[in-house]
Amino acid sequence: MTGSPVYATPSTHATEARFYPILKRLLDVVFALTALVVLLPVMILIAIAILLDNPGPVLYSQERVGLNRRRRARPGSGGQSRYGRRFMIFKFRSMVFDAERGTGAVWATHGDPRVTRLGSILRRTHLDELPQFFNVLRGDMSIVGPRPERPEIVGRLVTMVPGYEQRFDVLPGITGLAQVEYTYDHSLQTAMRKLEYDLFYIQRRNMLFDVKLMAATLRVMARANGGGARVPHFEGRANGHMKGHANGHANGLTNGYANGHANGIANGHATGVLAPAPVGIPANNGTEQRPMAERMQRSQV
Secondary structure, X not given: OOOOOOOOOOOOOHHHHHHHHHHHHHHHHHHHHHHHHHHHHHHHHHHHHHHHHOOOOOEEEEEEEOOOOOOOOOOOOOOEOOOOEXXXXXXXXXXXXXXXXXXXXXXXXXXXXXXXXXXXXXXXXXXXXXXXXXXXXXXXXXXXXXXXXXXXXXXXXXXXXXXXXXXHHOOOEEEOHHHHHOOOOOOHHHHHHHHHHHHHHHHHOOHHHHHHHHHHHHHHHHHOOOOOOOOHHHHHHHHHHHHOHHHOHHHHHHHOOHHHHHHHHHOOOOOOOOOOOOOOOOOOOOOOOOOHHHHHHHHOO
């Protein structure tokens, strides 16, 4: 089956599935090395600007939960948590120094007073994420994948959002479908919505999908909009996915159980999504999206 320019990508064949991890790692290393070389002058300027704007460390490191390798982590990697291997993520500092001393682990929000003047620009353009190319080279992260979250927040979300632990089946990424379509997590509701995008990616990931997401990320950064469903092709297909796999699967999503799972499989989906989904997210034009199966049929060549 061939599909739409973005989502309805062909099913990953056995050969493609076998070589996908190798090709993905090759793409990660080549892209990360190239980006670090090309963007080195920009990163130096950002570092100087951070020091001038708010004295303190230029880089910010924080423990995150990554891939669930189900085996002993390598020495010095931070160890294996209950859900995935912990590692230290790198960012350009966008908040005042020691910002969480009085708050602990909390989501950043729009207008967060802890964010510096320069930090707000870095966050809006996602330039604060540039040091994570080093995480990619270390093997902690991929270019494309679900965003890694903090252990404290993971512990809460796993108990509150069914299916959340499925995010640890793949390497976390610098960017992903949820980041292209949505903004930063700031509540349980946004975490639930972004989970749907993450699971959609995990089920359909392939090299073509990864490359298209990387291109979409560059467009989002150029617009400096911080996500928010500004890429129409992604928006329509993801909304259709959250309306339910093949017309009957939305019931399973809404109830949070597998009632619609069999319907999803019967209509050509190998895996159902068991997490409760916020149904009825409007498209860019405010109209309800057609069911996924109908759009895929119309997009076939």
